Amino acid sequence: DAGVTQSPTHLIKTRGQHVTLRCSPISGHKSVSWYQQVLGQGPQFIFQYYEKEERGRGNFPDRFSARQFPNYSSELNVNALLLGDSALYLCASSQWSSGFNEQFFGPGTRLTVL
Amino acid sequence: DAKTTQPTSMDCAEGRAANLPCNHSTISGNEYVYWYRQIHSQGPQYIIHGLKNNETNEMASLIITEDRKSSTLILPHATLRDTAVYYCIVRVAGGSSNTGKLIFGQGTTLQVKP
Numbered sequence: 672d673a674g675v676t677q678s679p680t681h682l683i684k685t686r687g688q689h690v691t692l693r694c695s696p697i698s699g700h701k702s703v704s705w706y707q708q709v710l711g712q713g714p715q716f717i718f719q720y721y722e723k724e725e726r727g728r729g730n731f732p733d734r735f736s737a738r739q740f741p742n743y744s745s746e747l748n749v750n751a752l753l754l755g756d757s758a759l760y761l762c763a764s765s766q767w768s769s770g771f772n773e774q775f776f777g778p779g780t781r782l783t784v785l
Numbered sequence: 786d787a788k789t790t791q792p793t794s795m796d797c798a799e800g801r802a803a804n805l806p807c808n809h810s811t812i813s814g815n816e817y818v819y820w821y822r823q824i825h826s827q828g829p830q831y832i833i834h835g836l837k838n839n840e841t842n843e844m845a846s847l848i849i850t851e852d853r854k855s856s857t858l859i860l861p862h863a864t865l866r867d868t869a870v871y872y873c874i875v876r877v878a879g880g881s882s883n884t885g886k887l888i889f890g891q892g893t894t895l896q897v898k899p
């Protein structure tokens with residue numbers, strides 16, 4: 672079975688640009704969460720979507736937005752990129768929005784902002 | 786902020802048991818203890834979780850103290866492939882208000898040596 676997939680694998684942008692990251696959850700999973708992991712730190716929660724609705728938002732500026740599509744895939748958008756947005760962006764999928772369900776993480780997208 | 790405290794790093798000899806401690810002195814009665822690990826350049830991987838009873842699966846054992854203020858993850862026979870950052874996380878499971886988000890701390894870097 673395919674795990675969580677993310678695209679692209681790596682991305683280089685310059686300050687002020689916009690970026691879109693994509694995530695495909697495991698088949699049958701309806702919840703997708705996004706995390707940002709700066710080098711040397713643990714992942715930080717950005718958003719969770721379940722059944723196409725936002726269910727949770729972390730402490731990130733409005734430059735960060737996301738959406739979930741009818742097929743449960745998701746996009747994370749970041750506008751007006753800053754140097755500090757350079758990080759590994761992780762997507763995790765699970766069957767439900769809460770409860771005991773295990774979250775499965777993708778390999779991440781490495782974003783570098785120059 | 787993370788609600789757990791873990792040592793920054795630990796070493797373990799290959800083939801020996803690795804015991805990773807976690808302090809969660811402010812844990813609430815409805816919060817579970819979860820362990821994830823992150824091998825270099827990969828997304829985090831779920832290991833095990835528990836509420837108050839000790840748990841064991843094919844990857845590890847989780848020992849939770851009676852007062853639930855601390856726990857230990859045990860890898861019974863560590864291999865070089867177990868070298869990773871191990872995260873101890875406490876979170877509520879279940880309930881409509883639970884977004885399912887994971888709050889990661891710095892984790893423990895486990896180095897398994899030959």
